[in-house]
Amino acid sequence: MPDPLTVTLTTLLVASHNAGKIAEMRDLCGPLGIEVTSAAELGLPEPEETGDTFEANAATKALAAARASGLIALSDDSGLVVDALVGAPGVYTADWATLPEGGRDFGIAMQKVEDALKARGALEESQRTGRFVSVLCLATPEGDTSFYRGEAEGVLVWPPRGTLGFGYDPVFRPDGHTRTFGEMPAEEKHGWKPGQATALSHRARAFKLFAEQRLGVAAT
Numbered sequence: 001m002p003d004p005l006t007v008t009l010t011t012l013l014v015a016s017h018n019a020g021k022i023a024e025m026r027d028l029c030g031p032l033g034i035e036v037t038s039a040a041e042l043g044l045p046e047p048e049e050t051g052d053t054f055e056a057n058a059a060t061k062a063l064a065a066a067r068a069s070g071l072i073a074l075s076d077d078s079g080l081v082v083d084a085l086v087g088a089p090g091v092y093t094a095d096w097a098t099l100p101e102g103g104r105d106f107g108i109a110m111q112k113v114e115d116a117l118k119a120r121g122a123l124e125e126s127q128r129t130g131r132f133v134s135v136l137c138l139a140t141p142e143g144d145t146s147f148y149r150g151e152a153e154g155v156l157v158w159p160p161r162g163t164l165g166f167g168y169d170p171v172f173r174p175d176g177h178t179r180t181f182g183e184m185p186a187e188e189k190h191g192w193k194p195g196q197a198t199a200l201s202h203r204a205r206a207f208k209l210f211a212e213q214r215l216g217v218a219a220t
């Protein structure tokens, strides 16, 4: 008998306005036969992310999109947690890229992280550890929520390397790999497809849990 929590999804509304993130969710959903649309594509408003946890902001985004559209929505709230910076930029990872005149510049944001590490004398690899965190929230228009968390451990490198991916990918080298996320094609950054036992990126790790717990994808 199927798990009673298992849902059949033909279309999933990704509650995001970040094109890089939406592309990754579309990629991850592709092999499952799920079409992805997004809050950006539907022209839904971008809610303010006022929470101080990834879970709180993920819930805000998923509930806003589900209520506005009447569809089941999946959000991702994510960020970079750097040990030497006592967890910064954390839930403020996107804010570190925000320009005073509006818009975002991740080149500047990566430089800010590097400046903060240098200011603390964190030049050795062992002092530059951190992780990307992704919390996915599935929400219904009625207000039900469930959460899936994934983390990817690694080190912050300088200078940035690679032009693939988005955001801070060029300065993050996951443990056990020689290339940064910015040097990895999407399939390699995810490191997961249905039926595979392991995943690499924070988002793919969270998505694997979502797929196994909610979509009936076999856990391996």
Ligand SMILES: O=c1nc[nH]c2c1ncn2[C@H]1C[C@H](O)[C@@H](COP(=O)(O)OP(=O)(O)OP(=O)(O)O)O1
Binding pocket: 015, 016, 017, 018, 021, 049, 061, 076, 077, 078, 079, 080, 093, 094, 132, 165, 166, 167, 168, 169, 181, 201, 203
């Ligand atoms: O895989 C990643 N590779 C590189 N950088 C990443 C990644 N995952 C999150 N990040 C950084 C950039 C992003 O701007 C911020 C999350 O902020 P976050 O508010 O969750 O996303 P967002 O504002 O870009 O899009 P939205 O809120 O519409 O989903 O962390």
Ligand SMILES: [Mg+2]
Binding pocket: 049, 094
């Ligand atoms: Mg955001």
